[in-house]
Amino acid sequence: MKSTGKILRYQLRDVIRGRWILVYTLVFLLMTDVLFRFGGSGDRVVLSLMNVVLLLVPLVSIIFGTMYLYHAREFIVMLLAQPVDRTSLFLGLYGGMAIPLAGGYAVGVGLPFLWHAGGGAGSALGVLLLTGVLLTCAFTALAFLVAVLFEDRAKGFGAAVLVWLLAAVVYDGIVLMVVTTLWRYPLERPLLALTMLNPIDLGRVLLLLQFDIAALMGYTGAIFNRFFGSAVGKGLALTVLVAWSVLPLLVGLRRFRMKDF
Amino acid sequence: MSLAVTSSVCLGLLIPFTVGMAQDIVVQEGTSVPTLGAAILSARPGDHIVVRRGVYREPTIVIDVPGITIEGDSGAVFDGEDAEDVLLVTADSVTIRGLTIRHVATSYIDDRAAIKFQEVTGCVAEHNRIEDAFFGIYLAKSTDCTIRHNVAIGRKTTETKSGNAIHLWNSRDVLVEDNTVSGHRDGIYFEFVTGAMVRRNVSTDNLRYGLHFMFSHNCEYWDNVFARNGAGVAVMYTKGVTMVGNRFEENWGSAAFGLLLKDITDSRVEDNVFRGNSTAIHAEGSDRIIVKGNEFIANGWAVKIMANSIDNEFTRNRFVGNAFDVSTNSRSSSSRFSENYWGAYQGYDLDRDGYGDVPFRPVRLFALLVEQYPPAIILMRSAFVDMIDLAERVVPILTPETLVDEHPLMEWRQ
Amino acid sequence: MTSPERLPLEPPDAPAIPRLVTSTAAIVEVTDLGKSFGGLTVLDGVSTSFAVARITAVVGPNAAGKSTLIKAILGLVRPDRGRIVVNGHVVTRDWDYRRGIGYMPQAGHFPENLTGREVLSMLKHLRGPSAELDEELLDAFALRPELDKQVRTLSGGTRQKLNAVIAFLFRPPLLILDEPTAGLDPVASGIIKDKILRCRESGTSVVLTSHIMSEIEELADSVVFLLEGRIRFDGPRLDLQRLTGHQSLERAIAVLMQGGAS
Missing domain, CATH: 2.160.20.10 (Single-stranded right-handed beta-helix, Pectin lyase-like)
Known part of the structure; x- marks a missing residue:
């Protein structure tokens, strides 16, 4: 992996100069700023941003991630003809995409908090930023996996959108079905597990628990609160979110190393 | 006196x-x-x-x-x-x-x-x-x-x-x-x-x-x-209660109520402010209560009204920024909502009479689901839930048909 | 280091091509290379070798397996069977042997927001410290003024020139050029052909593909003719012309193709 840094350096430069990352950053910047101007306190802005972040960050990450890898295909071939190992190249490309996306998000959301709230939004903002960054990493990794698995670009885009739909929308429908069919059984623990398995849900619940909305969640919420309040719960949640970046990336890397160009 | x-x-x-x-x-x-x-x-x-x-x-x-x-x-x-x-x-x-x-x-x-x-x-x-x-x-x-x-x-x-x-x-x-x-x-x-x-x-x-x-x-x-x-305020087994101009605020907790009405009949709840309670008003077995001119701001549930409460009247109240405006546990409801101001209302007032031209249904499908299956609350603020709420709002199938504000206020004055 | 030229085995009425013996050392040795993509056989037992300080043209119709052969040598395609030795290194998972290869793909694709100079320095970084660079083409193409523009503003021809510069930059002992003159104007084509010939003079081995027969006639010492994943001719270009009885390479190849197709 000795060339990862070198590749990363130039890929970062390329991506950061691209206009879309600027647009992406500006979208978050404007949105956050406007929410503040419409009289939101730090916490309320975080709450309003939450839905957008949970939908937009994964969508943009997975779409741009796949697009980027397909687009770079010829250059990848060119680089692979150089004395470069595939692992370095893959990780360098991944970093070159995930870092600007995560950075653009963090800057776009974070800056308005600095000048409106003086950074004083506390742990809720922290969780929002961390969740957004980890979701970026996870869905960029999923994007890379999709792009490596599907040679055909149209199929790849389709798969990317499908993965996003599954995680962002359909999954919760399944959870709801589980709740409504099995409600006679104690569901708190299975729900906890189901939540842990979907990075978007995990992010959503971690954010919900930051607000006193948690009180609305009654007994279920109390169990979630206790779990995610404990060091073990926090560690596990973080591990799972990170695993959602690492596992797809590893599978993608495996395929990338075996792939014919 | x-x-x-x-x-x-x-x-x-x-x-x-x-x-x-x-x-x-x-x-x-x-x-x-x-x-x-x-x-x-x-x-x-x-x-x-x-x-x-x-x-x-x-x-x-x-x-x-x-x-x-x-x-x-x-x-x-x-x-x-x-x-x-x-x-x-x-x-x-x-x-x-x-x-x-x-x-x-x-x-x-x-x-x-x-x-x-x-x-x-x-x-x-x-x-x-x-x-x-x-x-x-x-x-x-x-x-x-x-x-x-x-x-x-x-x-x-x-x-x-x-x-x-x-x-x-x-x-x-x-x-x-x-x-x-x-x-x-x-x-x-x-x-x-x-x-x-x-x-x-x-x-x-x-x-x-x-x-x-x-x-x-x-x-x-x-x-x-x-x-x-x-646990907020709880009043029970009483008739002829008059509650006017009180403030019920920040009563938070999984069992906290701004105002819990249990078997309260023939009473008035008017011009109060409910702000930041996990449940602003919870009514069960309570009949013929007039809830009028109150403000419900930033509560978890503004009004939870159980089906065993009948003939209550909610009018000229203001609902703003509540996670759930109205929740109930049944498809039928005999309580009336009229001329309230709903922050979530997205209708219009073409004839400029001060009332929205489209009726407002304050009970979200999700509120109903949560009432029936409490663990479903874990899906709060999920995109899926927002979608089914929207669908239900367009074509109501499960939410109480009768629980409709036919004349939602466009503006609210005390 | 002996790698027998292959004879077309079938059909019997194909022109007889005698076995020729070469004494030159090989820079690339390919033995019994096989590759198929999803049931479609692209290379079927290809064995050949590319001589040092010679220009070898790999020719054949579309989908004959030319690019797969080249990509296998570059390690871009993993063969199902067979063995490739480049400059004494067996091509497996090892990637350092590519230090000795300059590759020019058919079209130049670079990160769009980098400048030409940055692309070059990226490759220099990846290659690590190296001997004196060969920037001759940079001047020959008058490319220096373009180097500070972002790639996306460059024309296709200019990108292709940059592509060529990169292939020659590190003075590799082996050049693999995929349609090196495609997309270039005649002047630039001339420059690159001269450069190829000069490189051979200084001992560089060259493998190239081209659809332009006159170009192959002009450049190639040897020809490897591929058809449906198999080698139908492998030997000095002049032999091919002589054996088929055609002075023009184009016609000679046409004969091979007909022979193979019938």
């Missing part, structure tokens, strides 16, 4: 008996009357007892002389030394004013209080300060009393270890006003009380309820503040 009139009439009746012989007794340490107990022994009806500055530690002082007034100078403190009742009033028309009473022990057998009125009429407790007491001011089987401008600060331990700040049992025609109570189990507690007026009190940070009453008909509650109480 009828009860104020009644109590002054009572006093008026007593005064002719006592005025001729009335005397002033001064209680002061180191004098011939070093304790209040000693003063009572020599007191005659209508006497005026002044308690000088100092800390008095006496066994339960039984005040059995009618018509007397006990008045504390500033700094007159009665320390219950964690023993029994401090002042026990058993005679009519006694006024207790300006005392500081502290340290009344917890008991699991009897209700020890700082000031206890037992089977009396025409009693007055005012401008007293009560600290660290089990019960604060306690009325049993008493009528025509006034409790005002008292401050009671409880020790804020656990629900079982503390009593109520103002506790009325089996009493009628009592005026409770301008008191500030906190840190007790319940701030104001009524059981079998009728004809009470409760106004301008501030009841905050109590362990259980800011206000709690049962079987207490025809009482009125005006302009009180109930905030940050462990």
